[in-house]
Amino acid sequence: MLFLQISLLAVLLAAGDNEDATASQEEISFKMIQSSSFYNRSWVKIQNSAWLDDLQTHGWDTNSGRIIFLRPWSKGNLSKKEIKDLEEFFHGFCILMPQVTHRHASQWKFKYPFEVQVTLGCELDPGGAIVGFHRLAYQGSDILHFQNNSWLPTAKGGTRAQDVSRVFNQYHASKETVQILLTDTCPRFLLSILHAGKADLQRQVKPEAWLSTGPNPGPDRQMLVCHVSGFHPKPIWVKWMRGEQVQQGTQQSGILPNADGTWYLQVFLDVEATETSGLYCRVRHSSLGGQDILLYLEHHQGSVGLIILAVMVPLVLLTALAFWLRKRCPAYFSLF
Structure with missing residues (x-):
């Protein structure tokens, strides 16, 4: 049933395609981004957001640990329990991530101040397949990616990426939750918000x-x-x-x-x-x-x-009129 929904959605999204002007055949992704700015060992600023391609659909209230739904259709088909579970997961991750990073910053050669960005989401390709992704970047460069229930170092990450992956792979419960998010929750949610927000997403406004x-x-x-x-x-x-x-x-x-x-x-x-x-x-x-x-x-x-x-x-006309009047009425202009 899921693959039937995906195929039907791909047909809907392809409607009205113009090979030069549109990119409706391109991939559509939903991603959740956590950006952490580590200023020193006691000051970390964390920002969470979620995006459907370039459109922000969700924010995050750091005080309450609640998801902010920025569009009327941003909840998709998630149940109240799933929303609560997601909030608890991300709230816990917001606590655990800085602790682990501070603890191993010296070992990983992370020099303060630095930026860490974690991206989790899934992508619908033109053929109708949905693929999940989970990445971790240091100073804007990817060093880890999640695959087959494990964190793997990127080729350009070097020994630092290998050290980080060894630590992250120790958190087995977190990896199991991520695996469910990538293979089940995110694909269902992506399809549901594309359907719920179709009128908004597919609106046509002339330039x-x-x-x-x-x-x-x-x-x-x-x-x-x-x-x-x-x-x-x-x-x-x-x-x-x-x-x-x-x-x-x-x-x-x-x-x-x-x-x-x-x-x-x-x-x-x-x-x-x-x-x-x-x-x-x-x-x-x-x-x-x-x-x-x-x-x-x-x-x-x-x-x-x-x-x-x-x-x-x-x-020019005003100048000509003034000149004509000056010649015809010199007594008038002599008053000024």
Whole structure:
């Protein structure tokens, strides 16, 4: 029954795919992240959160040890008992993890201050399979991963990773709980929140796009900027083009969240000032129904010219009127 649900979900998620503009065929992951900042032996700051891809779905109240559900559908199909069990597990881990790390910091050559990040979750691939993962990173680099009920050192972790894995593998009860989370709880939960949050996750919001120029990168050069904002879902394709050719040197910022849950990005092109003719920004997104947004640079420059013209013409007319009045009514102007 579980594999039937997965197959049906994969079909739903693939609907409306655009090979250039969307990534609905890509993996979808749910992950819980614990970031621990070890400032010294007596001061540790711990932050817990959970994410469906780039969308935060859960937070953590460090005072009460309770999970914070950030979306109406964030509970999925978890029972009250499962939620309570998860809270107790993560609360216990928040206590045990710093204790173990402090105790072995010198042996593992962890130098204060340092960061440790633990990630636990599962991923739905385009074929419908769900795979669990559990990783531990030191200073941003993975040193351990969980597989077949055991912590294994990464190849790049060296002797430090081997030492850490030996210690973590001693906590058998914790490993058994993790194994259940990876093989049962997380796959069920991922499917349930994808179903419960389908309307929110699959909503289509059309992007708005406009052009501007940035600081000149050098003599006789110009920085062109294409802004795209307010779109959902996140996958999008934006390029500077001339004709049907994508311009080399196009650079894209990160895709950043807006306050309303939509997304925003900028795409830059550094060109010679004399080589801007025919350039345009092309935007493809699933919400546009195959009708790409095309923003031509000539139109943008023309609109700027019209604005300047709209300002200058009244000024010229006012100057001419003042000059005419001065000639016709010199006595009036002599009063000032």
